[in-house]
Structure formats: C-alpha cells, structure tokens
Amino acid sequence: MAWLTRGIRPEPGPAVLRGNRLYILPSRQGMVVGMVLLVMLLGSLNYALSLGFAFTFLVGGVYFLSIFHAYRNLLGLRLTAGRPEPAFAGGEALFPITLEGRGQERWALGLKLLDGEPLYTDLESDRSLTVELRRPAPRRGRLPMGRIALFTEYPLGAIRCWSYVELTVSTLVYPAPEAEGRAPLPAVVETALGVEGKLVGDSGDFSGLRPYQEGDSPRGVHWPVYARTGVLATKRFTCDGHGEIWLDWEATRGLGDPEARLSRLCRWILTAEAMEIPHGLRLPGGEIPPGRGEIHQRLCLEALALFGESTVGRTGP
C-alpha cells in the first residue's frame, strides 16, 4: 500500500485535514448493508412493492448521506505536535498530539500510529484535546513519530473515512538499562588532586544511609549500624565535587557487544544519579564532564542514544 501513501509528505505542523487528504470507502459493515439493500431492491422489483422501493431508497439515502457526515467529522481537524518524552528501548514512546475541533463537533475519532494501538476520542467544537499516541520503541536512537492514521466510522458505522498525517516529530530512545545489580558502579574516583583512589563516597559530608547493594565497597558500609542492628547499610555522602566517578566506555570492555556496553553505561548513569554521585561520561567520540541533575542525565543518556551517529556533547535535540 506504499504507493497510495507516497504523496504524504512530512510536515512540521500544525496539520489541517483538508479535503484532498481524506479517503472514504464503505466499511465491512457497509458492504453487508449494501448487499441487504440490493436484495431488498430486487425483491421490490420482482413483486412490484411500491413501499418496498420507498423503504429501500430511504435507507439507502440515509447511508449515502452518512458519507458526507463522516467526511465532515474529519474535515478541518487540526493536529499540532507536542514535545515527546524520551523513552527507553524495549518500552513505549509517547507522542503527545493536540487536536483542535475548529468549530465542528467531532465524534468517535480514531487515532493510531503505524505500529501502535488505536485510541478513540470525542471532541467538542470549542475544545482542544491532547492525546498521547504510543508506539513501541524497540531500538535506541532517534524514533520519528511516523505516520498518524486518523479514522472514523461515524455516524452509522457503514462508511469509513480516514486520513494520514506525518508530522516531523521524533523522540530519543535511550538504550535499555542493564538489569540492576549485574555490574556495580566503577570504583574509579578522581579527586581534585588527580589521585586515583578507591571508593565511592568516602569523602564529602555524610548525609545518610541507604540499603546495601551488591558491589558496594566494604569501606562504604556503616559498620556501627550493622553491629547494632545486623542490617547492612552503605553510607551516603553529599558531594562537594570531590567524589566523582567516570563512566568509561573502556570499562565495559568485558561485554564485547556495543549495545550491551551501552546498556551497562545506561544503568550506571541511572544508578549514579539515584545515588546522587556526580558522574562523567567518556565515550570513544568524546566526553561529558562530570555533573549531576536532570539536565546532565539527559545529556548523558542522549549521548548513549545517539552513539555512533554524531559527536557527543551536542546541545539541543
């Protein structure tokens, strides 16, 4: 069916459904209705039933006019793309789309991304509505939203009217993080003095405890608590810039497969951020200086997502 959609060009939006992009055909139920009407017509012809003709033509006329109603249900609908949130590979990407009725009440609108599940909605004439369209995100990288299919079988279910819109929106898909606990954070610490020491978190201000995780160094364990309660807990420190770690591509050498390596790095970034440890990212294409916080995390994850595509550390989507 690709030839049918060749004419659909991606556009930044907002897109308005104009007449020349709307397609109309009878639905499967419409075909059944057509058959029934044909039988009624033949019967009326054979037995010369005037009222049979009248009824057949009335019902047929109603279905014929429902073509216009279906058409009008989609005509003039405006779609604007919103900013999608990034997703993780193997999950689902969500693309928010804002629909505007533009003075026309719309019923039972169906929306669907090419490989996603359909959604339905009504839309009052003076309202705008934001819908989250989903599609699976199997691989990391840049995932364009792709084509949106809009369809409706309003009002009688016999006529199907549909249209395709492709907005130039894409989202980032980060690599799927490795399973938790498979590899501990690299115990490489660079202090301001450039000395390589061991350990995470044995510097800075003690700010609390967290449950012990496999791979934590014994030096980080709060032994007095263990002596008292028998619960293993690791010390937490706020960082003052000294306790940084570097998440290095080379450190994942053991895995071999680049995707697996990226997965591990992804898990490390997430863990480091959860533990509030400043972390820097070192990849073959470049490096990101250590930092913390949501923006920094995004930057690092984006670098992983786009690994192999472009240089690391580029600003902006």
Add this chain to the structure above:
Amino acid sequence: MIRARPNATAWMWMLAVLLLAAAPHATHLSWPILGLCGGVAMWWGMGVWRTGDPPILAMPWRMAAVVFVLAVNYAVHEKWVAGRDPGVALLVSMMFLKLMEIKGPRDANLTMTLSYFLVTVLFFYDQSLWMGAYVLLMGLLATIALAILTRPAGPWVHRLSSARVVRRSLRSAALLVAQALPLMAILFLFFPRLSQPLWGLNEDAFRTSSSKVGLEEVMSPGSISRLTLSGETAFRVTFDGPIPPTSDLYWRGLVLWTFDGRNWRRPSLPLPSHPPMAKYFGPPVSYTLTREATHQPWLLTLDLPSELPEGAKPANDWVVPWDDPTHRLPRYRAVSYTAYRADAGLRKVPAQALQMPVRGNPKAKALARGWAESFPPAQVVEQSLLFFRREPFVYTLSPPLLTSADPVDEFLFTTRQGFCEHYAGAFVFLMRAAGVPARVVLGYQGGEVNRFSRHLTVRQSDAHAWAEVWLEGEGWRRVDPTGAVAPERVERGAAATFAGGLPEFLRGEGVFRQEFRFVWDMVQERWNRWVLGYDPERQRLFMSHLGFEGVDWEGLAAALMIGLGLFTAVAAWLLLRRRGAPPDPLVELRARLDRRLAEAGLPRRPEEGPLAIAERAAGRFPDKAGEIRDIFQDYARLRYGPDAEVSGVAALRERIRRFTLPKPEKGG
C-alpha cells in the same frame, strides 16, 4: 483511558427497534411463534436491564429453538420454509434468536441491518397509507439505534456522556432522514419499474388473510347485510366524463345461477362458452377502477361493459374472470354503456336460468304459476314488483332469521322483512317458477362522490344483489326488486338509506365529519394511485408531465443519473462548506511563513517562538535579515499584542506575499 461497551440504554434502543419492526407481523404469526419471540425478547431485555450486558444463550438451546420454529411452520402452514407465511415466520424467529448470540457492537449492527428485511416483508401484507408513515418511522428509529450503537469499544481518551450520545444520535438520525427524503423521492420517481417480474411470483405472495371482507361466491340470507357493517373501501372509480346518476351505477361482480333451497351459488354446470352479445345505446362511459383488495379472481365492471382491459374476457353471463397471480391488476380502465340490450337474439336460454329445486317453497311456486297463467312474461315481472310494492314489505338491515324448511315462503308470506339478498333471491325464484329465465347478480350499487377529487368511492356497505330476467326480443333486463320496496336505496345509495343502522364511520351528517371523510378518502385515493400504483405506465405518465414523451428505461436511467448527480452536488455544497467562525487569519499567515521557510531549508521546530525562528533565519540569510525580523515582529505584535487591527493583518499578508527566500541548492 476508558474502555467502553454499549450500555443498557443502547441495547434497549436496539430491542425497541426490533420489536417495532416485528410488531406488525403479529397479526399473521401463529401463537407458538409469537410466544417464542416474545419470550426471547423479555428474557433478553431483563438480562440487559440487570447486568448491562446482553445475555447469551448456549448453542444447543438455540438449535432447539430453530427446530421448534420449523416444526411449528410445518404444523400450521404445511411447509417448512417455502411460501410467504412460513418464510416470514422463520425470518421473524431468526431475528429474535439472533439476539441470543450478540456479544458486541458488531453483532448488534448486523441485527439492525437484518431488521430492514423484517420491515420489507411486511409490504407483502399491507401497503396502505399507514404503512407509508410506518416506513418513515422505522427508517428514523433504525438510524437512531445504529447511531447510538456504533461507538467503538475503546480505549477512549475522552468520551462524552451517554446522555449526550443519545441526544446527538437523535439529532444526527433526524438530520440524515430529513436529508435523505429528497433523494428517496428522486429515486422513487425515476428508478425504472418492471412490467414483468424478474423471477416470477409465488402464488401465495399476495394472498390476504381470510379476515378481509368482500363479496363471496355464495349468497345466503344475511350474507350481504353483514357486509354493510364494514365501512372499508371496496374500490374507487375516476370517470373520464360526467359521473352517471346513482340509479345507473350498478357494478357487476358475480352472477349466481344455482339455488339449493336456501343459498345461491355460481353455476354448477358450465355455461355456454360463446361470448355474450350486446347492443349499446347512448353515450359511452369511460372509467378507471382501482381495487382495494385484489384477492378476488374477477373484475368489477359497470353494467354493461363494452371494452375491457387487455386479457380480460367476459363469460357468458358478463362476469369477467381474472385469475393471474403474476399480474394482479389493481387498477384498470374499461368502457361501459348504461343503456344496452344484452343477448336479445338468443335462440336458447341456458337451462340453468330456470333451475330450481324440486321440493320446497310451494306457496311461492303457486303464486308464480298463477301469474304465468294470466300474464305474458313481461307482465309477470310487473306483477311481481307490484306484489312487493303492495304488500307490507320492509327493507331492513336486520331481518328475522329464516328458520323454516321453505325460506322463500317464510320471507314472502310471513316475515316480509329482508335485505337486498332476500328480495333478489325471492324474486328470481318467483320468476323461474313462472317460467321466466332469471338469475341473481351480485355486486355493488351506487357509491359516494368525493367532492374534492370527483372520484367515486364504493364501499363494502354498498354491496348489493339484484336480478336479471330474460325476455324475448329484449334480452337480459335488469330488475332490482329492492327498488320496489326502498327506492331511495337505489337512488341515493346505502348511506342515505340507513342513517341509523350504518356504522359510525358512515354516519355523520355533520359538515366537519363529512369534509374530513372526503379529504381522507381523497388522500387515500391519491396514495393508491400515485404511490402504490406507480407502475411503468404511471411512470411514463409522470415523465410526460415533465415534458418527456415516450421514455424508455434508458431515458429513465439517464434522468436518474442526472438527478443523483445534482443531489450529490447540492448535498456536498450544503454539508461540507465551512461553517462557524472563520479560522484565525494570523494562523494561516504563520503557516504560510513556515512553509516558505521550510522550503528554503529551515523547517520549523515546534517549540520555537516567532522571534527565535526569526533570529535563526536572519542568521541563515543575512541579506534578508532585516525583512525577516520585520515580518516576524509584525506578526508577533498582531498575534500577541493588545490590539490587533484588521488592516495590520492585510498589510502583513501583502508583505508575506512579496517575501521570498532563495531555495537551497541541489545537493546541498
């Protein structure tokens, strides 16, 4: 996200439509079938009411129900499926049985679609004016139910309330039906009709149930007076010229020759096969007769017909048989003369004209023989009429029952009260006893002239029986003994005679009632003529009214296509034009700017505001930087500023129109 299924309201709408489609069938469905359908409907309705979901019955029960229906069919109609009544019984049952396996909206849609069949087969039984209204009603209701039911299951992001859906469905359905009416009219008028059936007709396709009243082929005392209770229309006549006086309006249906002592019947032995001979005098009367009930295998004609519809041949007694189920002939033209001489030169009158039972009614026989001895045949007729006039005979709707073994004697000498069948039968008996050949004619007399449309309405209450005697040199002469007893019956018609005894419908000298009756009758007559009787001939007539003569089906098809094309164009224009507030012109201008920039290689990013993209564009095209900034600043001011002047928009539009950007080089 809401997952939604049709709720109880939607299901109830569907059940209501189904019941309304099936209800008119109740009159011709047998009791077991009615019970089954009613039971299923109730069980289903209660299930939906309780749980909101339709209940489903297991397959074995459904199969058992189908077998039950077939068995009932066989028991009642002696056929499993073939034939109109068993077929309809099966169809109605299957519709209700289908209820028991509905799981979702798709099954519901199928049920609604099939209910169109239920309505259509109703037209085999009845196509009166009320059915026309029913057509409209069912069209509307079925559309409403479909509109309510056709909502996808989900998941839903934003779903309006069920009450709003119902309101909206009502409105949509009403609009759809109203918009479809002109289309229906165009199709009805121009769709070609066939003069022959496509594949033939079952002989019972139009058989009406025996509960419809009408003339029967046996006349017994009381059979005609029974008919006067019915105000139903028997037929309507439009005359080409002036309407003959009521005393000339004798409509011949059947002729009864054989008397068994009590009842008069069709001739038991065949009549001579040669056609009857007649001489006609005076002006011809041309008319078109439209029958209401078409189940009688003979045509009604005004005495005495000279021209009959094609294929109709009169029998020896001027009865016109018509027994062709493929060509029901509800309406036909004929020409008659009210002054005539029939079979005057007959050499030998059929022996049946003098048939009478050997025993019984001795006094009547004696009376008649007395006349025959003293008078020639013509005088015998006069003597008999004198007898009816002189003796205290009463013309009444409810005469006493004749119980003796000699009913003619009892009537002539004891009770002396009767209706037309008594007088006609007794008169013919007397004539035969006197040796004058005579026979009973059964038909209608008179009729009511509709003041609005000048057509004649003849009702069952106008049914009449009279006599014909054969006199040498004159032929068959009509003699109406009722005229001797109650001349106003013949001169003014039944309604005038029995103001007290006739049913409510026919009484009413009040002006309003009479006017209403006339208008209603005229409406029905028009309905029969133009809607029910819309056959190829009437279609040609319609086309010639439009100015197209001699149109065949190709011409009709062309007219149909043109009509459809025009309708589609008008509908498209009316329904699809832009309505409501015009879109914000600034938004369109912005879109145009975006397109311009995109073509130049600068696609817009959704999150960029107008000034940001202006900067980006200015950076890309430094020589146009000033113009770009100006345009975008103007736009921002108009869009977001406190007061937007219309003239500013027009000026901006002009600037954008003149603003161009170099296209990116190929390969760049």
